[in-house]
Amino acid sequence: DSGVTQTPKHLITATGQRVTLRCSPRSGDLSVYWYQQSLDQGLQFLIQYYNGEERAKGNILERFSAQQFPDLHSELNLSSLELGDSALYFCASTPGQGHYGYTFGSGTRLTVV
């Protein structure tokens, strides 16, 4: 157990729907990062939050959004889902903003049918 908790582990939904993925960072970590892992794109950085505030954006679609709550857990919202959104979504956490050693959760497998 890495200390980073992601729920649910698996999610199957239809195109056009909206889902929310949840991440609880490791105790004491203030930064949360979201990554998408698909077969042909590898691990792609989506977005980072630090202590409740958005810090960096990567290749995140406008249909996707995220937030980090006062208790530091984070949610990634995916809407108007398309077949191509099927992927593994990972959350990672670090103690600070510039601390590079990520601790990853075990991911959420999203399947859009």
Place this chain on the structure above:
Amino acid sequence: GESVGLHLPTLSVQEGDNSIINCAYSNSASDYFIWYKQESGKGPQFIIDIRSNMDKRQGQRVTVLLNKTVKHLSLQIAATQPGDSAVYFCAENAPNYGGSQGNLIFGKGTKLSVKP
């Protein structure tokens, strides 16, 4: 378990042999590099890291080599074991990527298969 990728380069080695996994990174300004191991059904796990002011770092059974001249990183695993079978990713910290420090760019990964 989860399939990380069907289009990854694959390295197949015999148990007990040494493994060398290579990675070419993209940004000459990157100052920190990490190797991760991802087993089926799990998230990436930290193996070893190295800063750009070093060219070699050793851990337990693993060594990372950094060649900044050609932007190349390698991971050497000594006496490879069946439990080492996984996908291995290199990652680089590229300053100002995505607007913040601390964001990592991951390589595509290499699948290591250890034959008993």
